Amino acid sequence: MADQQARTGEDRRPTQIPVIRWEEPPEGPVLVLLDQTRLPAEEVELVCTDAPALVEAIRSLAVRGAPLLGIAGAYGVALAAARGFDVAEAARALEEARPTAVNLSVGVRRAQAAHQEALAATGDPTAGAVAALAAARALHQEDAVASTRMAAHGLALLDELLPGGGHRILTHCNSGSLVSGGEGTAFAVTLAAHRAGRLRRLWVDETRPLLQGARLTAYEAARSGMAYTLLTDNAAGSLFAAGEVDAVLIGADRIAADGSVANKVGSYPLAVLARYHHVPFIVVAPVTTVDPATADGASIEVEQRPGFEVTELSAPQVPVAGAGGGIPVAPLGTQAYNPAFDVTPPELITAVVTEEGVVSPVTAEALAELCAGQGRTAA
Numbered sequence: 001m002a003d004q005q006a007r008t009g010e011d012r013r014p015t016q017i018p019v020i021r022w023e024e025p026p027e028g029p030v031l032v033l034l035d036q037t038r039l040p041a042e043e044v045e046l047v048c049t050d051a052p053a054l055v056e057a058i059r060s061l062a063v064r065g066a067p068l069l070g071i072a073g074a075y076g077v078a079l080a081a082a083r084g085f086d087v088a089e090a091a092r093a094l095e096e097a098r099p100t101a102v103n104l105s106v107g108v109r110r111a112q113a114a115h116q117e118a119l120a121a122t123g124d125p126t127a128g129a130v131a132a133l134a135a136a137r138a139l140h141q142e143d144a145v146a147s148t149r150m151a152a153h154g155l156a157l158l159d160e161l162l163p164g165g166g167h168r169i170l171t172h173c174n175s176g177s178l179v180s181g182g183e184g185t186a187f188a189v190t191l192a193a194h195r196a197g198r199l200r201r202l203w204v205d206e207t208r209p210l211l212q213g214a215r216l217t218a219y220e221a222a223r224s225g226m227a228y229t230l231l232t233d234n235a236a237g238s239l240f241a242a243g244e245v246d247a248v249l250i251g252a253d254r255i256a257a258d259g260s261v262a263n264k265v266g267s268y269p270l271a272v273l274a275r276y277h278h279v280p281f282i283v284v285a286p287v288t289t290v291d292p293a294t295a296d297g298a299s300i301e302v303e304q305r306p307g308f309e310v311t312e313l314s315a316p317q318v319p320v321a322g323a324g325g326g327i328p329v330a331p332l333g334t335q336a337y338n339p340a341f342d343v344t345p346p347e348l349i350t351a352v353v354t355e356e357g358v359v360s361p362v363t364a365e366a367l368a369e370l371c372a373g374q375g376r377t378a379a
Ligand SMILES: CSC[C@H]1O[C@H](OP(=O)(O)O)[C@H](O)[C@@H]1O
Pocket: 061, 064, 065, 066, 067, 172, 173, 174, 175, 179, 185, 186, 212, 250, 251, 252, 253, 263, 264, 265, 340
């Protein structure tokens, strides 16, 4: 059935994509971002010289994905400090740019704390700026290491749950290098399975409305050479019914203290399908995505995005047509419901894979122990 549609990647470029970098040209430090709204058609870089520009890049999803938002937020604080802007104001604006991914505030607060500590110790704004940049670089590097470790833990879990190899993995949204300082979270596990010769196929949900799957995961899968097949979000159910899915792997934007997981909208229905069809549903995320201060799923703020993202098909090269500049696919004036995320309860999650290991079953106690190991508690 699907074999003839299976693609083997045509592009052999490195799988590690330079999504973010700090540069110090003569005119002053800048943050350079790969503009993910232009992918896969164009690889265009954005140059941010201040926090407001970075806030806009975050809001438009030019830079996106929980771990990368944390890294970008930390660099944003460093940029404000290095250019002499109000660091507290920049930190506040960055944290408020998108509410659901906890990593954003974790990254911002880590760089801001480093800045404040150095400034208090020396009274020297340059020392503060240097400390904020060091914190951002450290977070960037830590995330790369975490990505490698999550990939190893995740592959070992797949091999344990699915003996015999030839894994057929379904993923939703995008969780590769485009969300990470390394090769990503859930996608990094599929990459590890591919390199080990144990990935039979990656099923890629297109992930309406912004198509992170079709535009970004397919882009990353093609670069890796793995066999992958794109599908509409609506087609996932029939794949489960046909017995074509061995496991679901997704990322996360915030994991509450009770184990509830906020991830791209469409993740919760996949968890229900996986439970009904007795398929493992695996969340892959760094420990920084676990938020001890958010008690449960109902406490997670789910970002509501503009309706035009649903009522229009947008593409950079499309001349302005609808309110959002895209091609209307609904009558003008149509109201749309557009939550960016949904929440999956812990009882539907087989395991959470982090750089510290696998949590299964997903319990508040196990997550609390994980966070305590990194000195992060609800207080
Ligand atoms: C592994 S973090 C990636 C995570 O972020 C995505 O959201 P967005 O594209 O809106 O930033 C999605 O929830 C992914 O699972």
